[in-house]
Amino acid sequence: MMMIVKNFTFQGVEYMVCNTTDGYVPGMAARELLADRRHGVGADRILLVKLAGEQELQAFTADGQYTAVTAEDWLIFGLYLRQAGLSANAAGFARVLGDQALLQLQAVESKVSFFEAHVTNAFCQKLIALDKDAEMLAC
Numbered sequence: 569m570m571m572i573v574k575n576f577t578f579q580g581v582e583y584m585v586c587n588t589t590d591g592y593v594p595g596m597a598a599r600e601l602l603a604d605r606r607h608g609v610g611a612d613r614i615l616l617v618k619l620a621g622e623q624e625l626q627a628f629t630a631d632g633q634y635t636a637v638t639a640e641d642w643l644i645f646g647l648y649l650r651q652a653g654l655s656a657n658a659a660g661f662a663r664v665l666g667d668q669a670l671l672q673l674q675a676v677e678s679k680v681s682f683f684e685a686h687v688t689n690a691f692c693q694k695l696i697a698l699d700k701d702a703e704m705l706a707c
Contacts, residue, residue, distance in 0.1 A: 584611035
C-alpha cells in the first residue's frame, strides 16, 4: 500500500490532504506522525477527504486532534478537487463559503503553493502499527 498526500500552503498555514476513499483512515497516532516535520511529511492541519458517494471533509490539528472545519479548509479541499480533475459538491461549498465560492476558489488558487508526497509502503505500515499500539494502550 502506498499513500499519496498533497500539501498546500496558504496564508502561512500548511494543509495536508489525505484521500481516505480507498479505505485507510489514519488514526490519531498516524496523523501526528504524518504532520511531524522531522519524521513525517509535515503539516499544520490535516484534512481527511472521502470522495466516494457523498464527499466528506474532516480536519485535524498537527497533533492529530479533531478540530472544526474552517472556510480555509473548504478552499483547500476545493483546490485539491480541482487538481484531481473532480467536481465539488457545490451545495457543501456554498453552505460554508456562500454563493461566491467558485470566485473565492479562483482568487485563492494563485496564492497557494503545493507539493505531492508519496508515502512508502514501509512508512504506511509504521502508521498502521502506531495506531494499533495506541488502541491497545487505550484499553
